[in-house]
Amino acid sequence: MIRQEFSRADPKRRTALDPKKRQFAPATFQNVEYKHRLNFYVTPPTADITLEQFEQWAIDRLRVLAEIEACSFRNKNLTETAAHMKPLLDKYLPLTSSTSNSAATQIERQKDHYSHFILRLAFASTEDLRRRFSRAETTLFRIRFQDNDSRERQKFVEGLNLDLEIVSDEERREYAEELRAAGGGFPKRIEEESYYKVDWEKVPELIEHRRVFLKGGKAYVPGREQLSMVIAEFTNKLDKALETTSRALPRLDEDDRLSPILTHLSQNFTTPDANYSSSSTSLPGADISARNIDTLSSSFPLCMQNLHRSLRRDAHLKHFGRLQYSLFLKGIGLNLEECLVFWRGAFNKITDDTFNKEYRYNVRHVYGDVGGDSNRRGNGYSPFSCQKILTEHPPGPGEAHGCPYRHFSIDNLTALLQQVGVKDHEVLKGVKEDKEKQKFHLACNRVFEYAHKQEIKKVRDDGTWGAAQLETIVHPNEYFKRSYLLKNLGKNPTDGGGDVKMED
Known part of the structure; x- marks a missing residue:
């Protein structure tokens, strides 16, 4: 005998959707x-x-x-x-x-x-x-x-339906002195201004600055203060x-x-990420060569200045330091041949044979000269953004990569800043406060603005650069480009004359 199983649920009732399951219904x-x-x-x-x-x-x-x-x-x-x-x-x-x-x-x-x-x-x-x-x-x-x-x-x-009650003419006349006093004597003729009654909790900004008359839990808000009511409702x-x-x-x-x-x-709300583009950070015609890196380093952000100083001091950088710095140098326009010359000269305590065996391949790989097909097609890796430096591969003992604003103690950070020329007490105090609030990119921008304050004032005053060209820096290569252009105002990187204009 074949048994049949029947559902006890009424088929007619199954079309009704359980309210608890409505979230799984087909979306409209x-x-x-x-x-x-x-x-x-x-x-x-x-x-x-x-x-x-x-x-x-x-x-x-x-x-x-x-x-x-x-x-x-x-x-x-x-x-x-x-x-x-x-x-x-x-x-x-x-x-x-x-x-x-x-x-x-x-x-x-x-x-x-x-x-x-x-x-x-x-x-x-x-x-x-x-x-x-x-x-x-x-x-x-x-x-x-x-x-x-x-x-x-x-x-x-x-269209917001803010539930605003219009103050009647009678009330305006009754409280004319109070309304005028709250408005700082304005308007002289109370009938010239419209007023709304709202719950006092809705206009904390106006109450804080004593710009409204309060009575019976209601704030009498002049029409000219409409913005405060709308903003309070929005928030x-x-x-x-x-x-x-x-x-x-x-x-x-x-x-x-x-x-x-x-x-x-x-x-990324801590530090917004930035998409790297070689065309937006390049400086055609500038002398980006191995022999000129020491000079150019004055325009490097602190993270790259620290790597450069460590390299010159020790004649060596560990793996992640070499990777971070090589990608940055590639991003400022140093080509593969010059990069190999730079690293060979910097690693001056080892033989050519050791350099070729242990380090040459890694530099070529960064540029996409060797490695997998996808790496070569993409011309190697892109320079690290501030976000990547902040969040990936924190430095360990003996390593110099990372972000000094994040990874250094405040004493070591202050010492490094003073070594690179930042000695203003207020700037150092501001950097300390930024670090405590974990606003590392703002600390970096604070130092940038201090180091270039005269040049920034000039391009703002003469209208050469707009706000979009002075927005918060979130990439080391953008830091270098902006610093280089500001320090070379009025010079063409190609021939030493003409105007230098920053790309959007």
Whole structure:
């Protein structure tokens, strides 16, 4: 006899989806029409994008947020930050106005929408990352709000439904003196200004600076202070959303496509990574030769100056030191033949036979002259970025590679900085504070700005360089290029005359 098993579940009831299992239901994707340039990022995006877009959009936004944070650590006010960020926003995260009728408007706003939510995933894991992300995003929103067309801005605010209660004419007259006092005597005629009543918790900035009248738990906010109300609402919503996102993160651990990308992005908020490009860091015509490395080393970042000084002192570097330094020299334009000449001359305590047997092959491999097919096709390895130097292969005893700002004790770091000419007490104090806060790239940029303060002032004053050409340095080879160009202002690397202009 064949037994048949029957389900006791009613077939008609199986079509009803268990609410606990709704998260596994087929997702519904839809494209969003972006009516406004500004965005409160309330609704998560649902349309398909590629993994390449996912990562590149996030990296572009990360560059913007990291630079905003750098402006904060340099104590730039909002006006200075906005001016500094404008070319960077135009480059990495442009947002044209609705009146421009640009075909790229929706694509730009989609990138802005998606990149925010991608980084929200990346930075929701810890309280420190959430706080820093919220602060940088709030500053970005504030810059955009103030830069927005007034009519577009008003339409956006009207669509927010901020639950603002308009203060009646009777109340304005009743509290006219208090309202005028809170406004510093402005307006002289109280009927010239509109006022809103909001819960006092929503406008902490205005209360802190005593710019509103408080009564019965309500803040009487003048219309001219609309920005503070909108900013407070933006920050409040974002902070709550980040808390919610942090609780949902464990569900993403099983996705082996996204988790590595998100981890990489969150690590890079300490020091944003930089894609190396030989064309963007090259100096055609400059004397990049073995005989000139000692002279050029004055323009090297501290990590490479430390390697160079150690090499000259000991006539030797261990493996990772040779690798880090060889890749850097390759990146500044030292060709293979000259690099071999340089290393042979530097290793002056060994014989030619020892050098050829133990070291020559490694230098050729770095340049892609020998090794696997993929290595040769790619012309060898790329120079290490600051992020890679900071996070991979920390130096051990007798090793000189790595980042001095991270891997040195504060006493050894201070001594090295003084040896290379940084003796200003305030600069050294600032570097110490940056190191304590683990802002290693800001310490490096602080030293760069001190060493080139006169040249930087000149190119800013005469408009030769814009903010995009003076953004935070995140690659040793970019440090060298920028230093070389600043130190050789007015000289052409080819013939010693003419202007030197930095590439974007």
